[in-house]
Amino acid sequence: MAKLAFLGLGVMGAPMAGHLKAAGHDVTVFNRTRSKAGDWVARHGGAWAETPRQAAEGAEFVLCCVGNDDDLRQVCLGPDGAFAGMQPGAIFVDHTTVSAAVTRELARAARDLGLGYVDAPVSGGQAGAENGQLSVMCGGSGADFDAAAPVIDAYARICRRMGDVGAGQITKMCNQIAIAGLVQALSESLAFAKKSGLEVEKVVEVISQGAAGSWQMANRHKTMDAGQFDHGFAVDWMRKDLAICLAAADEVGASLPVTALVDQFYKDVQRMGGGRWDTSSLIARLG
Known part of the structure; x- marks a missing residue:
């Protein structure tokens, strides 16, 4: 089982993170509304962090499901962003639906830091997230996808690599x-x-x-x-x-x-x- 961070506990992210914890992974969560993070930990166990950086420290995979391009940049970049806390070789998996442009921008930033990056938007809605039956469409290197796929399988009905970074979006x-x-x-x-x-x-x-x-x-x-x-x-x-x-x-x-x-x-x-x-x-x- 892997040490994971999950950023974003909305109607999709909260149940997805729950499936990861139920699968036996060590999960630390972050959410901008702290009460949601506390509620999630009270229900599922694990831990919650004050910042994306703190959540990402020591994680093998950092998974994310936030709102839009700006939200994604905010949790990834800057001194409190997830990238600042990740160690070389760790992989960032983004489940947010965002533009291919911001995906490629952040993938370049990740690569410069020695990090892997997989864009992995999902389809199936709230019910799919709650039931662990999401369709996950991924972009990234073959090696990064192969490493991340067994983790994603915790809430996926199907998970496929569609091509290089951006292909998932x-x-x-x-x-x-x-x-x-x-x-x-x-x-x-x-x-x-x-x-x-x-x-x-x-x-x-x-x-x-x-x-x-x-x-x-x-x-x-x-x-x-x-x-x-x-x-x-x-x-x-x-x-x-x-x-x-x-x-x-x-x-x-x-x-x-x-x-x-x-x-x-x-x-x-x-x-x-x-x-x-x-x-x-x-x-x-x-x-």
């Missing part, structure tokens, strides 16, 4: 692009069924067994029909991710017209006060 963008268009199509389908006088449950029972079936349909149609969105992945975070997708598309000359449109639909949801609603709330703007 690009793969996560592919994931978000696919979800955005799918949720909009599902929203239109369910709204159309209701306005046509059909029972949504019966419609879904039939069409989910054919080519229209999807995870979103199976897991979100009931709450969408009921107008319940106080769960899952927040619209604010989805807009953050789609902004990364659209910026990266401009860099490589890719066209994402549906993604750009759905991003504006999510902006409508934010204006409705739904920034913290689940992404399935796209149906709310259809009336």
Whole structure:
């Protein structure tokens, strides 16, 4: 078992760190809100640290799941950052969904210090984190990935190396692009069924067994029909991710017209006060 640090105890990070502790690893956690770190230790054991640097000292792997590019820089860099506490040969594993640009920037900084770096964004949402059933898409050297994969397996349904540093983030963008268009199509389908006088449950029972079936349909149609969105992945975070997708598309000359449109639909949801609603709330703007 390894000595680990885990930085960020939000709805994803807290259960992920819990799975690592349950697997027998020696885990020290850090969270900007100290009470969350204390609560986590009270529930799982292990220890908590005042700074990312203190959490990272002596760790073989430092794992991280925070909010955005700026959050990631903050926990990695500076005198209190994780990199300052890590020993040469240790590996930083980032589960945050961030830009490929900041990933490459931090990977260079890590490499200059003799550290390994794996970008490893996840898909599967809060339920996937709690159940240890996340899809993990990784970028980094083969050696760093091979070392980190057995640790990541504590909460992964599948964990794959997609290429060099940044490839994991690009793969996560592919994931978000696919979800955005799918949720909009599902929203239109369910709204159309209701306005046509059909029972949504019966419609879904039939069409989910054919080519229209999807995870979103199976897991979100009931709450969408009921107008319940106080769960899952927040619209604010989805807009953050789609902004990364659209910026990266401009860099490589890719066209994402549906993604750009759905991003504006999510902006409508934010204006409705739904920034913290689940992404399935796209149906709310259809009336």
